[in-house]
Amino acid sequence: MSGPPLLSVDGLRMHFFTKAGVVKAVDDVSFSVGRGRILGLVGESGSGKSMTGYSVMGLIDPPGRLVGGRIVFDGQDLTRLDASAWRRLRGNRIAMIFQDPMMTLNPVLRIDTQIVETIRAHADVSRESALARAREALARVGIPSPDERLRAYPHQFSGGMRQRVAIAIALVNHPDVIIADEPTTALDVTIQGQILFEMQKLCRETGAALIWITHDLSVIAGLADEVCVMYAGRVVESGTVAEVIERPLHPYTRGLIDSVPSRNERGRPLRQIPGMTPSLLELAPGCPFRERCARASAACAESPAVTEPAPGRRLRCFHPVDA
Amino acid sequence: MLAYTIRRFGQSFIVLVFMSFLVFVGVYAIGNPVELLVNPQADEAERIRATAALGLDKPFLEQYWGFLKGAAKGDLGKSFVFNVPALTLILEKLPATIELAFVAMVIAISLGIPLGLVAGLKPDSFIGRGIMAGSIMGFSLPTFWVGLVLIMIFSVHLGWLPSNGRGETVLVAGIPVSFLTMDGIAHLAMPATNLALFKLSLLIRLTRAGTREAVLQDYVKFARAKGLPQRRVIGVHVLKNILIPIVTVIGLELGSVIAFAIVTESIFAWPGTGKLLIDSINQLDRPVIVAYLLVIVSLFVVINFVVDVLYSLLDPRVRLGGAAAAH
Numbered sequence: 001m002s003g004p005p006l007l008s009v010d011g012l013r014m015h016f017f018t019k020a021g022v023v024k025a026v027d028d029v030s031f032s033v034g035r036g037r038i039l040g041l042v043g044e045s046g047s048g049k050s051m052t053g054y055s056v057m058g059l060i061d062p063p064g065r066l067v068g069g070r071i072v073f074d075g076q077d078l079t080r081l082d083a084s085a086w087r088r089l090r091g092n093r094i095a096m097i098f099q100d101p102m103m104t105l106n107p108v109l110r111i112d113t114q115i116v117e118t119i120r121a122h123a124d125v126s127r128e129s130a131l132a133r134a135r136e137a138l139a140r141v142g143i144p145s146p147d148e149r150l151r152a153y154p155h156q157f158s159g160g161m162r163q164r165v166a167i168a169i170a171l172v173n174h175p176d177v178i179i180a181d182e183p184t185t186a187l188d189v190t191i192q193g194q195i196l197f198e199m200q201k202l203c204r205e206t207g208a209a210l211i212w213i214t215h216d217l218s219v220i221a222g223l224a225d226e227v228c229v230m231y232a233g234r235v236v237e238s239g240t241v242a243e244v245i246e247r248p249l250h251p252y253t254r255g256l257i258d259s260v261p262s263r264n265e266r267g268r269p270l271r272q273i274p275g276m277t278p279s280l281l282e283l284a285p286g287c288p289f290r291e292r293c294a295r296a297s298a299a300c301a302e303s304p305a306v307t308e309p310a311p312g313r314r315l316r317c318f319h320p321v322d323a
Numbered sequence: 324m325l326a327y328t329i330r331r332f333g334q335s336f337i338v339l340v341f342m343s344f345l346v347f348v349g350v351y352a353i354g355n356p357v358e359l360l361v362n363p364q365a366d367e368a369e370r371i372r373a374t375a376a377l378g379l380d381k382p383f384l385e386q387y388w389g390f391l392k393g394a395a396k397g398d399l400g401k402s403f404v405f406n407v408p409a410l411t412l413i414l415e416k417l418p419a420t421i422e423l424a425f426v427a428m429v430i431a432i433s434l435g436i437p438l439g440l441v442a443g444l445k446p447d448s449f450i451g452r453g454i455m456a457g458s459i460m461g462f463s464l465p466t467f468w469v470g471l472v473l474i475m476i477f478s479v480h481l482g483w484l485p486s487n488g489r490g491e492t493v494l495v496a497g498i499p500v501s502f503l504t505m506d507g508i509a510h511l512a513m514p515a516t517n518l519a520l521f522k523l524s525l526l527i528r529l530t531r532a533g534t535r536e537a538v539l540q541d542y543v544k545f546a547r548a549k550g551l552p553q554r555r556v557i558g559v560h561v562l563k564n565i566l567i568p569i570v571t572v573i574g575l576e577l578g579s580v581i582a583f584a585i586v587t588e589s590i591f592a593w594p595g596t597g598k599l600l601i602d603s604i605n606q607l608d609r610p611v612i613v614a615y616l617l618v619i620v621s622l623f624v625v626i627n628f629v630v631d632v633l634y635s636l637l638d639p640r641v642r643l644g645g646a647a648a649a650h
Contacts, residue, residue: 057548091550098548103541108563108638117559118549153639169549 008032012069021282025051027233033209040220041213043230053179058086092122095170099182101162105154112150137168160191181213232288239313249320295319335624356607400610409614418498420595424580427518439530461524470517470590487592514591533565574630578623
């Protein structure tokens with residue numbers, strides 16, 4: 001890759017300051033993504049992957065607060081922006097797609113209203129030309145008879161169609177970065193496949209950088225260029241998809257890969273990672289995975305530093321899995 | 324839509340007939356109005372004559388049947404006391420009450436929704452808590468007491484506002500209204516505020532609860548992710564979603580404000596229907612009581628119908644006519 005990456009997140013920390021204590025939802029997360037590239041953020045529920053996405057969007061509400069790190073987008077540090085400058089980037093140069101298409105569209109507003117307002121929030125254009133762009137956007141994500149569908153309400157669409165509309169809204173201003181927070185999790189497998197394929201195609205065509213947040217490694221395997229595996233608010237391992245999946249170094253990544261059902265192991269009980277993700281509330285220092293890790297030792301009571309075991313790979317573990 | 328309207332009004336008609344019957348029975352059971360109407364020194368013959376003149380000598384069901392026949396022709400009977408048509412009596416007083424009720428609702432809506440939004444968006448802030456504390460006061464202080472305190476402060480101590488009557492009125496389409504003259508507004512201010520206070524508190528709480536729920540929804544987060552300005556996120560995405568329960572309550576409360584403005588009207592000597600009703604009940608003036616209740620029920624019917632139509636405008640998922648329209 002040439003030149004600096006389009007978006008680079010460096011040492012990002014986002015904590016929730018609740019009455020019960022501090023929740024370190026995002027704790028020293030770093031990654032970067034370039035134009036036309038797809039980055040997967042993988043992790044279980046509560047690993048901080050969605051909160052990382054919201055942090056980049058500037059959509060963190062109290063009691064949550066960014067407490068450290070930088071989010072450098074196109075040469076400027078977003079964490080230094082005021083609220084209105086961040087708002088002008090949102091939906092314009094950085095867009096986000098959410099998990100549940102049944103919930104993301106406003107039920108009482110027509111589709112055209114919801115697309116046109118996105119265009120007119122960022123560009124001083126007439127309603128007519130905004131409508132024309134809205135029509136194009138719907139057609140681009142494969143919605144048949146977009147003219148008719150523009151005047152419909154969200155409840156008149158199926159789940160897959162709603163997600164296409166949400167994607168059309170996210171793409172309508174031709175953003176440079178798209179953050180997709182599990183956008184296919186709530187959909188049928190067939191629809192999921194179509195949407196994955198189209199998102200990949202759209203990113204390649206427009207040169208947008210895509211950050212795909214998911215708990216599903218198999219989705220990432222077919223989609224992303226690079227992957228960051230997150231656990232308890234930290235990136236435990238990152239690298240190119242091919243390397244991370246073929247040669248996982250972190251015991252957690254290894255566990256995740258082993259938990260994916262495979263055709264070669266038909267009839268055998270699935271392997272699983274014992275235990276549960278730890279509560280992030282007042283998390284003890286040290287490697288957060290050590291309670292569930294077969295390789296843990298006394299050394300793991302201290303937080304492992306980030307190492308670079310191979311070019312382009314980063315790891316946070318004292319006892320990497322042997323290749 | 325037409326079938327729906329016809330069915331709605333058919334149902335309402337049954338409600339009206341049933342209600343008039345109940346009121347008839349109720350007033351019949353309370354006592355004999357002749358006792359109150361004739362001179363205490365009158366002899367038996369005069370009592371019988373008066374009873375016959377009012378039609379009270381006939382059996383109960385015959386009296387009711389007579390009323391129904393009259394009602395079908397738009398005649399709700401003559402007041403026993405004033406000997407003028409009961410409906411005329413009510414329609415004379417109704418504009419004053421409706422004006423008072425509308426001004427009260429306008430105050431409640433124009434303050435209640437914005438204050439509720441603020442309290443819902445910033446529930447833990449000083450101002451959010453302050454608004455809620457105020458609304459608790461509005462809920463719990465009795466109307467008559469607040470009315471008296473208002474008179475004490477603004478009429479007796481400060482001498483700013485008159486404490487009774489409608490003040491100067493002007494005719495609009497043949498109906499006298501107060502809100503177009505300065506004097507009328509001065510007369511309206513206190514009773515309308517008094518009447519609005521409870522509704523205001525109700526709307527604040529309702530709006531706040533709806534707002535708190537709505538801001539957590541994904542569509543609000545998505546609207547923000549689209550980079551919409553805050554005022555559009557709140558003013559369109561949140562407000563339009565929470566408006567449905569608010570419109571329901573406004574509709575119901577508008578009816579009840581008209582129907583039960585009695586306390587406020589009594590305190591501020593507002594010449595509306597509330598005073599008329601109290602007097603009529605005291606004098607067992609059955610035609611006026613029945614006519615009043617029929618007018619009020621009709622008002623409720625119309626308001627509820629308007630609310631239902633508003634629903635379908637606000638929420639595209641609501642279709643009027645329910646099951647019948649689905650086929």
